[in-house]
Amino acid sequence: MSTTAVKILVVDDEPPIRKLLRVGLTAEGYAMVEAGSAEQAIALVASEKPDLILLDLGLPDMSGHDLLERWRSELVELPIVILSSRTDETGIVRALELGADDYLTKPFGMRELAARIRVALRHRLQQHGERPIFQAGDLSVDLVKRIVRVADREVKLSPREYDILRVLVQHAGKVITHQHILKQVWGGVADVQYLRVYVRQLRQKIEATPDQPQYILTETGVGYRLREPEL
DSSP states (O other): SSOOOOOEEEOOOOOOHHHHHHHHHHTTTEEEEEEHHHHHHHHHHHOOSSEEEEEEESSSSOOHHHHHHHHHHHHHHOOOEEEEEEOHHHHHHHHTTTTOEEEESSSSOHHHHHHHHHHHHHHHHHHHHOOSSSEEETEEEETTTEEEEOOOOOOOOOHHHHHHHHHHTTTTSSEEHHHHHHHHHTTTOHHHHHHHHHHHHHHHHHHHSSSSSSSSSETTTEEEEEEOOOO
C-alpha cells in the first residue's frame, strides 16, 4: 500500500453497512471516513478532502439525489458511486443523470465494489485525455484511426454504430444511461428503441455470442456498460 492511501467517504445511515465497508475497504488498502447524514457528509467533504464518495440514496436529513445535485452544482468533481437498497430503476437513472459515476444495489460483494471504485477513480484521471487505443480481450478500438478489430479481424461499422461504441469506450467500465447515449449520438432526438436496435447490430459484429455479450453489457432499465479496459 502506498504511504498516502486513497481516501473514501462513505455516506450511509446504517452502522452495520458502514462497519462492513470499513473492514472491506481497509483490506483493499483504502482509507475511510464515514458520515451517517447529509449534514455530516457536507462537512467531511470540506474538511477531509476525500478522493471518492460512496453515497447511499436513503439518508435521514436529505435525499441522496438532493445531496448529489447540491455537490455537482457546487462543482464538487469527486467521483461518486451510489449505494442503494432500491431496485427502482428510475431512481438509479436519475442519480446517474445528476452526475453519479456509477451505482451498486445492496447487497453487493466487496470485489464488485472495489472494481467500481477503480473504474471511477481511473475515469476521473483520464477524463481530460482520451486513451487512443482501447483494448479488452480480443476487442480493440483505435480512436485516432477509427479502426475496430476483434482478434486479427477488422470490423466494419456504420457511422452510427461507431459513434455508440466510441461513447462506450470513452466511459469504459461505467454504466452509461440510455439518455446520455441518445444525447451524444442523436442529439437527444431519438427513441430508446433505436438505440437498442443499433446495439443489437453492434453486438452481432463484435461479440462471439451476441445473446451472451462479453463486451457491451446491459444494465436493465438503465443503459449499457462496456467491459473494463485492460491496463
